[in-house]
Amino acid sequence: MDISSYPSLETYEARENTGSRSSNRLAMQISFAMWKIFELYQNEDFTVAMDCIDDVVIFKTSNENPTIVTYQLKTKDATTGNFELRKLIGDNVFLKMYDHIEKIDADVEEIYLITNNPLKFRKKTVNAERILFEKLDEDIKELIEENMSQSKVFADKGLSSKFIYSLVDMSFHNHREISQYKLNSLLMKEKIDISITAADALFNALQDILTTKQNYEFSLQDEFNTVLKKKSYSKTEFTSLLDNSKKINAYVLSFEDIRTNYKSKPLKLKEESLYRRAMASVKEKCNKSPNILQNINEDIFQYAKEQIDINDEITRIELVILLQSVFDDKINVELSKEEKEILYMQNIELALREG
Known part of the structure; x- marks a missing residue:
């Protein structure tokens, strides 16, 4: 992938991911990336990157001015309850998200916090499918801004309208099933007539590819462009995978x-x-x-x-x-x-x- 379309990335330094590395969480990140591939495939030119800049990143290249969309995923077992806002603040989740405003503001279009259980603060619950941070209740917004204010550029830029919260229907038990359903829906829309066995093989192949991208370990001294090539997967590559499956079958x-x-x-x-x-x-x-x-x-x-x-x-x-x-x-x-x-x-x- 050529980063010259994204000026802010030319000096970007890859950072170590310090979040949870549990197998369940990583598997759900891969499923989420697959969802985005299937959803965007018919209408966008894109490249998806795993565990680079954020948990999942989409580089949109359809328009004259390419943009970046980042996704920070917080997932837990549905039986363990909601995400406590104070816990996320204690982990500096919002400050880390503000890093995108600090470093790639010129190119980033949207910055998502994705959770599979609602956010909770005192007696208030946030369970919107999509809501801007700036539209959250005032006391919730103030706590988030307080965490973000530790950034050296917050005083100048404030709470950007690029920050979005989204609750998704995803659990440790259903994320793979949902991903397979979304792939089958795409195959039907694309009129790709292959057997269930072939569709399963295609799904597993894509999952393996994204797992390899996610697991690639880089040095903090590596050039960002070098890292991105190892961590990213393009629409063109997915099209080739689909075409190959059509030819095989x-x-x-x-x-x-x-x-x-x-x-x-x-x-x-x-x-x-x-x-x-x-x-x-x-x-x-x-x-x-x-x-x-x-x-x-x-x-x-x-x-x-x-x-x-x-x-x-x-x-x-x-x-x-x-x-x-x-x-x-x-x-x-x-x-x-x-x-x-x-x-x-x-x-x-x-x-x-x-x-």
């Missing part, structure tokens, strides 16, 4: 196609059995590792398409042989000879279908 190759178009002589029964099994197993293996195979699968597809375009005489059989010579040693998932052939055949048929 597209019905473009039948056994009759193999027998008729790719074999110069009748198959022996043993060979037929191997190819029939390979047709099922290669799809299963590709669905299990879509993030690992997506780059090589795209390379195979593009190479096949290029050869079809430039070589008027090449046949399907010859193109499979050519793909074997180029890609057999590059596929980094264990596939049998027949499974690799099926992968090549599928990409050839996809390239022919797309024209």
Whole structure:
């Protein structure tokens, strides 16, 4: 990701995350990031960053002037009650959020505090789906401002309208289920027709990618741009993951196609059995590792398409042989000879279908 669109980040120094590192909290952060990816996908160009600047950060790049939206997540078991405002103040939560005004005010659009249980102060409860800090009850707002006032720029900038509180329906028990529902809704909107197994594999692949981003450990001496590249994931990358899943699961190759178009002589029964099994197993293996195979699968597809375009005489059989010579040693998932052939055949048929 190019940070030149965000002038305030050019001198930004990555800071150590001192918040809770419990596995439940980290898992819920990942689910929340997935929600934002699914919600924004159809209408925004964006990059999401994990545990960098804040728990979750969205870099919006659709408009002429790109902006940043930050999310500080506070989560707890629903049975343990509300978030006490004084406890959050004691932990300097609001002062830490004000760091964004101090350092990236020119580029930040919104600064969210997200909780999965309501905020509580004395007998008052804050449980709004979305409310500006400046619209909170006066006594609650005064306590927040008192905490923020420890910032050296608060006297000049005050309580910004960029600060927003939001209560979300998320628990240790339901966040994954909600994320899967949101992904399935996106797949329906995008008219991506894949099996439940394939959708689960896609979900797990994205979850693994974001977990890797979240877990990347950096030195405080590292350049921020270097850190951001390791901690971020773009809409373009997610689109590639979706496209790969579509290609893996597209019905473009039948056994009759193999027998008729790719074999110069009748198959022996043993060979037929191997190819029939390979047709099922290669799809299963590709669905299990879509993030690992997506780059090589795209390379195979593009190479096949290029050869079809430039070589008027090449046949399907010859193109499979050519793909074997180029890609057999590059596929980094264990596939049998027949499974690799099926992968090549599928990409050839996809390239022919797309024209």
